[in-house]
Amino acid sequence: MINPLLNFLKKYVPLRVGLTNLALVITQLFYLLRFTGKEGLPNLTFSASDIFILLYSFITLNILIQLINVITSNSRKLWFTASIILLFLYNILFSYQYRVKSSFDFAVIRDNLSDIFYSKSIITIVSDIGLLELSFALAFSILFIVLEYKKKLVSRQRQDKPLLPKFVFMATLYAAVIIVPLTTNDQMTCFFKSVYSYYFQNITPDVTYHPSTYPLIKKGNASFAAVSAAPVPSGRPNVFIIMIESFNANFVETRSPEGIEYTPVFNSHIKEGLYVEKFYGNSIQTCKGQLAVFFSMIPSFKGKVFVDYSDTKFYSLPQMMRDNGYTTIFFQGYADINFDNTHNFLGKNGFSYVESVQPMLRPEDKEHLWGWGVQDDVLYKHFFERLDRINTQQKDKAPFFAGIATISNHMMFNYVPPHLRKLYPQPQSWKEWYANSINFSDSCLAQFFKELESRKYLENSIVIITGDHSFPMGEHGIYHNEASFFDEFFRTPFLMIWKNRLSAERIKSIPYCQLDIAPSIVDLTQVKSERNHFEGVSMYGVRKIHPIYLIQPYNGGYIAVLNYPYKYIKPLKNAGKREMLFRLDRDPKETLNLIDYTENATKLKTLQDKLQFIYLNQMPAEHNEVWLPAQ
Numbered sequence: 001m002i003n004p005l006l007n008f009l010k011k012y013v014p015l016r017v018g019l020t021n022l023a024l025v026i027t028q029l030f031y032l033l034r035f036t037g038k039e040g041l042p043n044l045t046f047s048a049s050d051i052f053i054l055l056y057s058f059i060t061l062n063i064l065i066q067l068i069n070v071i072t073s074n075s076r077k078l079w080f081t082a083s084i085i086l087l088f089l090y091n092i093l094f095s096y097q098y099r100v101k102s103s104f105d106f107a108v109i110r111d112n113l114s115d116i117f118y119s120k121s122i123i124t125i126v127s128d129i130g131l132l133e134l135s136f137a138l139a140f141s142i143l144f145i146v147l148e149y150k151k152k153l154v155s156r157q158r159q160d161k162p163l164l165p166k167f168v169f170m171a172t173l174y175a176a177v178i179i180v181p182l183t184t185n186d187q188m189t190c191f192f193k194s195v196y197s198y199y200f201q202n203i204t205p206d207v208t209y210h211p212s213t214y215p216l217i218k219k220g221n222a223s224f225a226a227v228s229a230a231p232v233p234s235g236r237p238n239v240f241i242i243m244i245e246s247f248n249a250n251f252v253e254t255r256s257p258e259g260i261e262y263t264p265v266f267n268s269h270i271k272e273g274l275y276v277e278k279f280y281g282n283s284i285q286t287c288k289g290q291l292a293v294f295f296s297m298i299p300s301f302k303g304k305v306f307v308d309y310s311d312t313k314f315y316s317l318p319q320m321m322r323d324n325g326y327t328t329i330f331f332q333g334y335a336d337i338n339f340d341n342t343h344n345f346l347g348k349n350g351f352s353y354v355e356s357v358q359p360m361l362r363p364e365d366k367e368h369l370w371g372w373g374v375q376d377d378v379l380y381k382h383f384f385e386r387l388d389r390i391n392t393q394q395k396d397k398a399p400f401f402a403g404i405a406t407i408s409n410h411m412m413f414n415y416v417p418p419h420l421r422k423l424y425p426q427p428q429s430w431k432e433w434y435a436n437s438i439n440f441s442d443s444c445l446a447q448f449f450k451e452l453e454s455r456k457y458l459e460n461s462i463v464i465i466t467g468d469h470s471f472p473m474g475e476h477g478i479y480h481n482e483a484s485f486f487d488e489f490f491r492t493p494f495l496m497i498w499k500n501r502l503s504a505e506r507i508k509s510i511p512y513c514q515l516d517i518a519p520s521i522v523d524l525t526q527v528k529s530e531r532n533h534f535e536g537v538s539m540y541g542v543r544k545i546h547p548i549y550l551i552q553p554y555n556g557g558y559i560a561v562l563n564y565p566y567k568y569i570k571p572l573k574n575a576g577k578r579e580m581l582f583r584l585d586r587d588p589k590e591t592l593n594l595i596d597y598t599e600n601a602t603k604l605k606t607l608q609d610k611l612q613f614i615y616l617n618q619m620p621a622e623h624n625e626v627w628l629p630a631q
Helices: 002-012 019-035 048-072 076-100 106-111 119-127 131-151 164-179 187-200 264-272 286-295 317-323 339-347 363-368 376-393 430-453 514-525 598-610 612-622
Strands: 238-244 274-276 327-332 353-356 400-405 461-467 494-498 505-507 548-552 558-563 566-571 580-583
Touching: 019 048, 019 076, 019 131, 048 076, 048 164, 048 187, 076 131, 076 187, 106 187, 164 187, 238 286, 238 430, 238 514, 264 430, 264 494, 286 317, 286 339, 286 400, 286 514, 317 327, 317 400, 317 514, 327 339, 327 376, 339 353, 353 376, 363 376, 376 400, 376 430, 430 461, 461 514, 494 514, 548 612, 558 598, 558 612, 566 598, 580 598, 598 612
Parallel strands: 238 400, 238 461, 274 505, 327 353, 327 400
Antiparallel strands: 274 494, 461 494, 548 558, 558 566, 566 580
């Protein structure tokens, strides 16, 4: 009985362990012990579940090592090379987990593949990997090289033939590890689990989509508020939407520990217009925020609409404005207007001009180029110079509809030159770097208003200042916007000014979001359309609580619906992660999960049902059925 079993194990099960196994086990243990209990990361305890996860993590790690050992056993050099690569990859993945507070999700690569080789993207990725972790990997690699050169200790770990049965066995076993929804701290396995989830896991259960019946096409402006509630314009107003990069609402109307306002210019204009205290970006990336603002559509939780669904037909706000006689222009501070397919997508969806400031820069502007592009005040100067040229060429003097995307406040927020660091000349933390950066972007708004007010042809103008998205600054110990779902990942400011026409007002208790910008502009400008597919509601007319949909496409993915004061979050693909329910008026820091409290069952069911709208929003974009021909 024993001999047949041993023969079976010898033939089919690779049991050769060696220096690579030992090195990676030590690496994994080192990081688990080093990171436990750090800010934003859980503590390891002696509970049965934690002990199981710990042991299981070492099992999955060694299964992967053995599988790769089988694959490379025909060549000593190949196995040695694979060992070095594994060491580096594990160190990088653990470092990423520590700094970002989440495992590296395949969706980050897949959804941003077209942008990943841009120099700034590479710098951002490298910034998520610490020097200590790279040094640790390098030290192990040097040790491996020495031991291999002297004693052949690394390449000695090779499997006996036949290799095919062992490969089939180990590949099947590791596939089971990937598919089974058990939590592991083995970061390479976590990554492969995210690959499997992205392509094979159904995340739209119990949702029936009937082709050619897009449920959001409406006739005319019937979905919006009564226009009588909005001021009647004297002539058609220009409309300017400034989207400040990574604008976290928690920095508005607040001060640094030293008592200095973070955003004094923005704060000073609040008394001039409509300010929404609880305003949300619908996702966490620039192109997703632009989709929500210009198309009034929930951003995709899988892929980017600008890139992945670029052939889908839409009817955007800029197209509606253009159809009503407006000249439409999108103008950005980042040099490459093709980043995220911006030029092609916005160009065929209503913008007459889609431009970067880069070709317009003069030699004297070079000193103002830093970070991801030209600083915001220079961007505003060139934007208005561009409007002047277009206005001069226009015979009918059409009003402008413009979207302006700034860039100075782009992550990692450490690009601000020393002479522009007004709050912290020598910043010592992420928050201090961000404080300098958002303070500078805020100061540049003065240049925008100076340019606007100096042009008589623009005196009748609506100005909206908001963020393309927010960015967390340690409110929950997290400083990367792909990591989680808390309010600071989505809350961004909103201010709308229409001088001498729009009364100053502060909306305190009713949240709004980027989807609501387009319907509000339609109300204020009174443009007309036979149909639309806008998903937001106007801020004018009858104001009442309405659902706000939030998309976190990474860290396994989260979708959320806020029906104030309740906020419900559903993890899409995270094994072992629970649904969450928070009551924001009583628990603004989202510390108490109410999901198991029976008194919330009815409210929970209502919010869960509302999530169907997010699923239903995704499918027409995938099937090119957003803007169907009129019946």
